[in-house]
Amino acid sequence: MKELIxxxxxxxxxxxxxxxxxxxxxxxxxxxxxxxxxxxxxxxxAEWAPNEKVAMDVGIGAAFAGTRALVSTKHVGLNVAADSLFYAVYTGLNAGLLIACADDPGMHSSQNEQDNRNYAKFAKVPMIEPSDSEEAMQFAATALEMSETFDTPVIIRFVTRTSHSSSVVDIDPDALPPPAKERKPYKREIGKFVMVPGNARRRHPVVEERISKLREYAESTPLNRIEPGNDDWGIVASGAVYQYAREVFPEATFLRLGMVYPLPEKLIREFAGRVKKVLVIEELDPFFEEHLRLLGIQVIGKDVFPIVGEFSPSLIRQAAIKAGILPATAPVSAATPAPEISIPIRPPTLCPGCGHRGMFTVLKEAGVVVMGDIGCYTLGAASPLEALHFCGCMGASIGVAHGMDKGGIPDRLVAVIGDSTLFHSGLHPLINTLYNRGNTTTIIADNSTTGMTGHQHHPGTGYTLQKQPTLKVDLERMVRGFGFSKVDVCDPNEMDDFRKILEDHLKGEEASVIIARRPCALQSREKRTPPRIDPELCTNCGTCLDIGCSPLVQDEDCVSINEAMCTGCGLCVQVCPAGAITREEE
Amino acid sequence: MKKIDYLLAGVGGQGTILASRILASAGLEMGYDVKTAEVHGMAQRGGSVESHVRWGEKVHSPLVEHGMADYLIGFEMLEAARWLTYLNKNSVTLINRFRIPPPLVNLGKASYPSEKEIENLLQSRGGTVKWLNATDVAEDAGNPAMSGVVLLGALSNLVGGDQEIWLQVIKRLVPARFVDMNQKAFLAGRDAGRD
Known part of the structure; x- marks a missing residue:
């Protein structure tokens, strides 16, 4: 049955x-x-773990127990999980462990564009990379076989354009549900599973030997193949980029690498020997290119194709034309000169009704130094709220705020972190702030979900990934349990309340926590009657526009409200200095 | 089998992803190989979003090349204009006469181009521009949020495929309680597109 997935x-x-x-x-x-x-x-x-390291340990544990397991993460999540990945390469497993890891070239939704192929070499773990959905499905089976044959985790690498592209797969309805696989028996093996130095010293040669064997495997696996064509150009590519290059160079000979690490050196030499010139087309780092150069093969690579940003067929074609690799095609020129009009940018913004808006409006007004974190509230850095000074990675806000405090910034330092991000990696720095006599205020922007990624459950929501009711961690009791004595909870869109609490905390001489709680507007879908703007009273001062709420629109001599978009949260009512915006009686 | 490349452009939350799935699935039903590419996550929060949909005998890349789009489907006027570089002299732009002012315009720091300016821009590459009041048509059919399905209805006149194929795909991809309304919106778009 053909399906588009x-x-x-x-x-x-x-x-x-x-x-x-x-x-x-x-x-x-x-x-x-x-x-x-x-x-x-x-x-x-299946479970949402609080962070990728926990997820990795859970996957490893299941594989130890003899059940095949899947761990999935975005590229930067593998940084968090790296410690566990590295020991699992030494211990090996029992049943197969598949780690799906998705890079984000072009940073559609990430803080960097690290190339996680480097992890394969660093951790000494095999990595394979599908180029479309059909391969993603097939490669999963190959990876699990490989994992059990070689007793190692296997990483299957995606990029945004393989993760979020749909293509056709053939699913055999008779194959569903698959027959239960018998669990492999678990037995205690101290020398294999207890990584104290004495045992680890004996495991390291096992790891090296395994990689040598995988290098041999790479020579013969159908994951890698030479696709013969015109021998003027031989193109080395993998993943999504392979598909782009196939389209730009329909006639060329290809070395299509489905296995990214370890690389098949004999196959590469054979390939290089049969073509006149070798072109390595790869997104981000010169990972293949460096390896080919080590083999003494002359290649064209990063001197033509950029090291930064996401590739596309257009980008590859233009770079190849510029380098004289492809003949210049007639540019798609305009029939008439394109009129000079400016197209205003449209960056992502906080949703109407979002509690982060009230929080940032008050923080901006207070003029404090705010360290941000990863989530929807990172949007508080942008105009017109412009309330954040920093955003680095998951969980960084609290530790950086504490460090800036100790580093001599005289103002009271504030960290803003979401509830899901706090569970991810904010708990340790929060404890650190207490332990090391910190004097910062941490605001937990609690929208009771994982907002930016599309409303996933976490330990504070009361439900598991598979929608089972479970214990709900009470944030207030948790931080009080750590030892915070100054803890307040309020709705940040009730600006007067929040302002009073913030002022009180900023005056304090101890580390403190404010839980700014308001359910995600996109999830609660709460809709009240939009407020009204009295054009007679509106002075067109623009104060309400500075909260950056998209239903508020600058008209000729007055501001108006787009009622279809407005959730009726009433934040604009609270900021209007002229009293021109009023709530409808409901 | 001729390749057909589509670019769907809109604002996060307007339903470009659902529309691209319907369009791709319809192509699959008609016997094409199809691929799509879209962006999730941060970009969805009211930002510019684009989806690529490609039909062909055998499709390699999920991304459409610059200057190669056969159809640009603009869910919002400004967003259609943003993807000008994908057009060529044979391209057709199907554009919803609907504005969502971006933040800078709301703040009075930038201006929203006029309908005429946008039309001139999109025609500068030689292709044709077809306007549709898709949001109004969708509202009449039950909900203005279905403007994407209305646009697909209008598009279906141009790219073929039995009406029943489209309606069945909508039935399969839209939550059960919204199927009737979406099919109605599709047919209304199909009628409106014939004008």
């Missing part, structure tokens, strides 16, 4: 069909739907 969904299917029964992940664009899809299959256990 994304690479993320296809990977989940492939894992399920191959007998994977435990999955763990933390949501992160572009990887999120892998675990969401996997969780929908009958008979599996």
């Amino acid at each position: 994304t690479g993320n969904e296809a990977l989940a299917y492939g894992a399920y069909l191959s007998g994977v029964r435990v999955g763990a992940a933390y949501p992160g664009t572009p990887s999120t739907q892998i675990m969401e899809k996997f969780a929908s299959f009958p008979g599996v256990h």
Whole structure:
């Protein structure tokens, strides 16, 4: 049966069909739907872990127990999980462990564009890379076989354009549901599973020997193949980029690498020997290029194709034309000169009714130094709110605020972190602030969900990924339990309340926590009657526009409200200095 | 089998992803190989979004090349204009006569181009521009949020495919309680597009 599905969904299917029964992940664009899809299959256990390291340990544990497991993460999540990945390469597993990792070239929704192929070499773990959904499904099966044959985790690499592209897969309805796979028996093996130095010293040669064997495997696996064509140009490519290059160079000979690491050196030499020139087309780092150069093969690579940003067929074609590799085609020129009009940018913004808006409006007014974190509230850095000074990575806000405080910034330092991000990696720095006699205020922007990635559950929501009711961690009791004595809870869109609490905390001489709680507007869908603006009273001062709420529109001599978009939260009513905006009686 | 490349442009939350799935699935039903590419996450929060949909005998890249789009489907006027570089002299732009002012315009720091300016811009590459009041048509059919399905209805006149194929795809991809309304919106778009 032909179905059109994304690479993320296809990977989940492939894992399920191959007998994977435990999955763990933390949501992160572009990887999120892998675990969401996997969780929908009958008979599996799938969970949102608080962070990727926990997810990795859960996956490793399940594989130790003898059940095939899936861990999925975005590229930067593998940084968080790296410690666990590295020990698992030494211990090996029992049943197969598949790690799906999605890079984000072009940074559609990320803080960097690190190339995680480097992790394969660094951790000494095999990595494979599908180029569309059909391959994502098939490669999952290959990866799990490889994992068990070589007793190692296997990383399957995606990029945004393989995760979030849909293409056709052939799903055999008779294959569903797949027969239960018998659990491999678990036995205690101290020398293999207890990584104290004495044992680890004996495991390292095992790791090296394994990689040598995988290098041999890479020579013969159908994941890698030479696709013969015109021998003027031989193109080395993998993943999404392979598909782009296929389109730009329909006649060329290709070395299509489905296995990114370790690389098949004999196959590469054979390929280089049969073409006149070798062109390496790869997004981000010169990973293949450096390896080919080490083999003494002359290549054209990053001297033509950029090291930064996302590739596309257009980009590859233009770069190749510029370098004289492809003949210049007639540019698609305008029939008439394009009129000079400016097209205003449209950056993402906080939704109407969002509690972060009230919070940032008050913080901006207070003029404090605010360290931000990763989530929807990162949008508080942008115009017109412009309330953040910093955003680095998940969980960084609290530690950086504490460090800036100790580093001599005289103002009271504030950290803003979301509820899901706090559970991810904010708890340790929060404890650190107490332990090391910090004097910062942490605001937990609690919208009771993981907002930016599309409303996933977390330990504070009371539900699991598979929608089972569970214990709901009470944030207030938790931070009081840590030892914070100055803790307040309020709705940040009730600006007077929030302002009073903030002022009180800023005057304090101790580390403190404000839980700014308001359910995500996009999830609650709460809609009240939009306020009214009295054009007689509106002085057109623009104060309400400075809260950056998209239903508020500057008209000729007055501001108006787009009633279809407005949720009626009433924030604009509170900021209008002229009293021109009023709530309708309901 | 001729390749057909589509670019769907709109504002996060307008339903470009659903529309691209319907369009791609309809192509699959008609016997094409199809691929799509879209962006999730941060960009969805009211920002510019674009989806690529490609039909062909055999499709490699999910991304459409600059100057190669056969159809640009603009869910919002400014967003259609933003993707000018994908057009060529044979392209057709199907554009919803609907404005969502971006933040800078709301703040009075930038101006929203006029309908005429946008039309001139989109025609500068030699292709044709077809306007549709898709949001109004969708509102008449039950909900203005269905403007994307209305646009697909109008598009279906141009790219073929039995009406029943489109209606079945909508039935399969839209939550059950919204199927009737979306099918109605599609047919209304199909009628409106014939004018």
